[in-house]
Amino acid sequence: MNNSTYHVFFTNLANPLKIEIISALKKKESSVGELSEKLKVEQSKVSHALALLKRCKIVNVEQDGKKRIYSLNKETIIPMLKLIDKHSKENCACDSCLAKNCGRRK
Numbered sequence: 485m486n487n488s489t490y491h492v493f494f495t496n497l498a499n500p501l502k503i504e505i506i507s508a509l510k511k512k513e514s515s516v517g518e519l520s521e522k523l524k525v526e527q528s529k530v531s532h533a534l535a536l537l538k539r540c541k542i543v544n545v546e547q548d549g550k551k552r553i554y555s556l557n558k559e560t561i562i563p564m565l566k567l568i569d570k571h572s573k574e575n576c577a578c579d580s581c582l583a584k585n586c587g588r589r590k
Contacts, residue, residue: 496540501525501533506556509543510565513555 496502504523508514516534520527534554537543542561545552556562 493540496537496542499533501529502537505530505533505537506542506561506565509554509556510562513553515548515551515553517551519554 497506501523504525505519508519508522514522516527516531519525519534520530523530534543534545538545538554541557543554544557545554547553556565
């Protein structure tokens with residue numbers, strides 16, 4: 485893997501909408517419409533974000549009649565998210581790794 489590949493991959497994970505989508509899909513497989521409604525974001529924006537996540541195989545899609553159902557890649561992304569959660573829990577002394585300027589990290 486080269487730096488460009490890392491950049492594309494981590495850019496996907498750094499985007500707030502894509503993280504919301506990933507978090508929602510971590511809980512439940514969903515269609516674009518369901519994600520749009522849950523996240524209160526225009527369906528076109530969700531669809532565009534999903535297309536980029538699909539391109540990097542972060543999400544998978546299956547056809548269910550006329551609906552497309554999106555899920556997280558169970559082989560790589562779900563284990564990676566678990567590893568990130570474990571790392572954050574073990575290595576961040578603050579209540580939330582999302583806390584801005586907490587200054588309490590080990």
